[in-house]
Amino acid sequence: MSLINVTNLTFAYDGSYDNIFENASFQIDTDWKLGFTGRNGRGKTTFLNLLLGKYEYGGHISASVRFEYFPFHVENMENHTLDVINDINPDYVHWELLRELSLLKVSEDVLYRPYDSLSNGEQTKVMLAALFLKENSFLLIDEPTNHLDSHARKLVSDYLRAKSGFILVSHDRSFLDNCVDHILSINKSNIEIQRGNFSEWWENKQRQDNYELAENEKLRKDIKRLSDAATRTSNWSHEVEKTKNGTRNSGSKVDKGYVGHKAAKMMKRSKGIEQRQQSAIEDRSMLLKNIENSESLKISQLAYHKKQLAELENVSIYYGEKAVCSDISFTIEQGDRIALSGKNGSGKSSIIKLIFGEDIDYTGTFRKGSQLKISYVSQDTSHLRGNLTDYANSNGIDESLFKSILRKLDFSRVQFEKDISSFSGGQKKKVLIAKSLCEKAHLQIWDEPLNFIDVISRIQIEELLLEYSPTILFVEHDSEFCNHIATKIIEL
Template identity: 30%
Template sequence: MQKNQMTVVKGLGLDKSFHVRKVLNNINFEIKNGERIGLVGNNGAGKTTLANLIFGRLSPDKGMIEKSKDLRIGYLSQSIDYEVSHFQQSFVGIEENELFHHASGLGLKKVYDWKENRLSHLSGGEKLKLALSMVWSSKPDFLILDEPTNHLDFTGIDWLVSELAKFHGPVLIISHDRHFLNKTVNRIFELENSNIQFYNGNYSDYREEKQQKLANQRHQYNVQQRQVEMVESQMEQLKSWSEKAHRESTKKGSGPSKRQNGFKEYHRVKAKKRDNQVKSKMTRLQNELDKHKVDKPAEEVAVRFQFDSQGKRGKRIIEAKGLSKAFADRRLFQDSHFYINHGERIGLLGENGCGKTTLIKMIIGNEPFFEGELWKSESIKIAYLSQDVADLPADKTAIEALGITERESILQARTYLANLGLTEQHITKPIGTLSLGERTRVKLVDMLMKEYDVLILDEPTNHLDLPSREQLEKTLSAFSGTIITVSHDYYFLNKLCDRLLVFENQGIKRFEMKPEEYFNKDKKNDVDHRKEALMIIENRIAAILGELSLIDQKDPKYFVLDREFNHLLKEKKNL
């Protein structure tokens, strides 16, 4: 067996339950060297549980995990709630040059000079980049990355894609980032209803194959249902005839008793025959279903979000003049001017630690210390969804955490929670037992219960599964108020936002373009320059042809113009 075909990790008959809920049921899989596997599934399907079983943080209730001898696993946890001490302890025992090299590649400058004060003011993205640097510096044989692009800026995502391309060992990636999965994986493991399914290809290939499978299953199920209905109809007819024969066999009639007895016996025999036919058809139907039963395909959850926005406010709702912000000796941005109008979809773009979340806190009033002017309309009502889901009370249920007591509001909240895929078993459990994605949904319901003019969303798709992300995109597109969002989900940001506030060179600038246009603006400028140069050349060629047509070939000027003409043709061809 070739080295790149060797099995590195194998799962055999894995079962895992939490309380009374079975998360994994008889799971079997193999991960071979060099494979790039995307582990997908709805929130709470058991993805992080399976990752922890492979890593060894959890033990299965049943079954076992087999690993190659001396396998070093680099595990990036989904949670970024690292403390300063975690980083300081991790710096010990890791080759510093290696760590600083990776940190620099991720855009973190001069990490070796960072003091404890700097480490205590890290953004979510900076924490994640340090954690990634430490995972890479540990020189693992096998990588498990749980939501690696959450909180990561586009510089970090590009670094991660290129580093994964260079990594020779197998990689297991848990992610709901469609763009990232398409760029990095070649197999998909899907967890659904406690079982595992396997697909070849990237995320788009998986979605296409799964939709085809569902369509085939739906067709086969409908065909079988028509057959069942036909047989059941035949049985109903036979039962009706049988009942009639039973009635005739007991009916009192006139005439000689011998004839009456013969009449009754005839109908008893007839009734018994019908009963046997019904029993035979029922047995054949049951045998057919036992052998070839097609289950009704589970329809994908239709997650529905619903926001209300009151009537239009004044056109300009937020404006900054000479805005500056610094922490101690570290300046985030300075002398920045921008505005936000009602109904606009604004994406905040910039590297981790540039001040995006800080600006959001300034807008909502949680960060009052800054220089310059930041005006906002007093009439607007702002909803803020933070990227931190750890602020929900762990010991309370979802309804208790929402703080609602009126019967009508509770029913409405239960409906929203159900639409988001949180069933009764989820909302009666303490929040501390829910996954991060399930907690994000609880926070979304808090926003759904109220009417807002402005939605400020800090990494809103973090921890959300794919059906929820896609539905959230559709609903936010229909929201009539203003949206300000920080997101590193390229698909989500590009679908939603048509204007940008970009953090660059310690300033904040407004751009009237979508993220896709912004990221490709250098290419566009290059194309524009080429078009302009081509137009100049073509105009000059036309002018030379006009001059050549008026002078004799023996004229010395003819030779000069002819040489310039040939030179311009070469330049035109190159362009």
């Protein structure tokens, strides 16, 4: 066991007025399986890069281990996988590599194939196997689930559960719950570490948030009560003070000593109330600093004139001579929330593209309602660039509504001034989802919408879909999300 000590860590990017980290201090045990969570743009990948020594920073980071980052950069993708592994870890022992690949259910023959011929899932597993063979290393595993289907996520999660000595960035709740024993969270005002898995951390956070909200309401009422009492006391004191130079109603002289004593007592009482009020205000200022903005989202979907929107009957989709899926049959009716499920390469995205209207080679029968309006969220965000105002205008959506949705998804107003190409992966996905929520459509089609998106935003989107029940066809490998949302599951 050794420790990674972070002391007074302070960092801001060049040209930025805001610190991403400010005097953050904590310790990490290198034997931990550490889940790393926080909303998009809070600095998770930045912190990993600071550990790797990529940026200058204030404060101090000390460790007796080497840091290794996943995913590893592969210079020559056309090389055989064995050569790629040798570049990652020249000191590996071959039988140990075969053991790791076996645990990840990867066949030995992938080692003798070009690396770029491997599926994304196979590349992820090969890279993890190679990295866990490094000795005296602490692994920084940055969102490994984005190219894994549901089956592969469970397999990799089980693999990581048997390991130790890593930080894992992931927004998949089931994945984290299965394989971590501590949570490092970047909150709005601080960084903290808790023992346990994600669900335990989330339960603790909700309990703390609810306590702080209740305390805040109690103190708000106390401050108002004390403020009203202070006003009354001040008025009484003022009235008493006025009688010092006057006469009583009977016409007798006023006892100025008595009046002065009474005024002094009221002044003392007023000071006491003021001190209690100030104390309550200070107590209140300590609350709510880490309450996340998670306002409700809304969607206004167009009603279609028929119950049935689309139908596939014995559809097979081809790329050249190869069928990517065969004999697919299902209907989409108003109110359906349909999850397309299946391993990578089973044809999920191809079916989505067919329904959306792309030119796809297929056999069988496909019917789509006339004048059916579809809002599409693609997997790809590489085309996003320019500012948000121009993006809204070019897509014919209401700019105010678009930005309002992004604010609810934790965008700061400063973010509105930046080029979209500089956004994090999760922020780019939020741009696509916000655009979809602004569009007037009969059907939403979302292809892996949650890649890179933080947990709190995922929960917001879940609540939206459950409250408004729009008609939606989606592909998503987050099992929690699918279990909560889907009214039908189409297994390919």
